[in-house]
Amino acid sequence: MQKKALAWTTALILVFALIFVVILVFGFITSPIPKLSPPAQQTHAECIDNRCIAVNSSGPNKCFPVGSFCGCLDTDNDFGDVQGINFFSAGMSRNLTTSLSDSCSSSGKLTEYYCEENAVKSIQAICENLGNYTCEENACLSTGF
Numbered sequence: 001m002q003k004k005a006l007a008w009t010t011a012l013i014l015v016f017a018l019i020f021v022v023i024l025v026f027g028f029i030t031s032p033i034p035k036l037s038p039p040a041q042q043t044h045a046e047c048i049d050n051r052c053i054a055v056n057s058s059g060p061n062k063c064f065p066v067g068s069f070c071g072c073l074d075t076d077n078d079f080g081d082v083q084g085i086n087f088f089s090a091g092m093s094r095n096l097t098t099s100l101s102d103s104c105s106s107s108g109k110l111t112e113y114y115c116e117e118n119a120v121k122s123i124q125a126i127c128e129n130l131g132n133y134t135c136e137e138n139a140c141l142s143t144g145f
Contacts, residue, residue, distance in 0.1 A: 042058045043057070045065075045066050046063070047063045047071055051071075052066050054066050071115075072116075072118045072119060072120060073115065075093075076091025084114045085112055087112055087133075088133075088140050094120065095119060098119075098120040099120075101138065103138050104136065105135075108126065108127065108134065108135045109124050110124065110138070111124055112125060127140035127141075
């Protein structure tokens with residue numbers, strides 16, 4: 001009989017202990033008291049001066065990983081044009097995934113590669129339409145007339 005009473009007492013104690021633990025955990029989870037974890041940082045990655053930089057504000061990530069090269073470079077950007085469109089100088093445009101050089105087609109059209117929003121884009125030009133120019137050496141060069 002004593003063993004039965006002891007077993008019931010032990011069972012009751014365990015049930016009350018379990019209920020107490022559940023109440024404590026539920027109270028901790030739902031309480032408005034700040035948790036011990038640090039506050040979430042509101043940062044996102046931006047491409048600034050061809051480097052992926054963490055910026056302290058919310059927004060979408062525009063590059064990855066932080067610290068890497070993320071921009072677009074154009075070697076014939078002689079006139080300070082942001083995009084680097086320069087029909088009169090041969091050049092190359094590159095970003096992380098693409099590297100393309102300006103070129104003349106057999107029909108005399110120039111394909112000029114340039115940067116726009118960190119992407120390599122192209123535009124075609126007919127050098128003769130620019131004046132006394134012809135497409136040679138991957139640029140529109142003066143014919144001298």
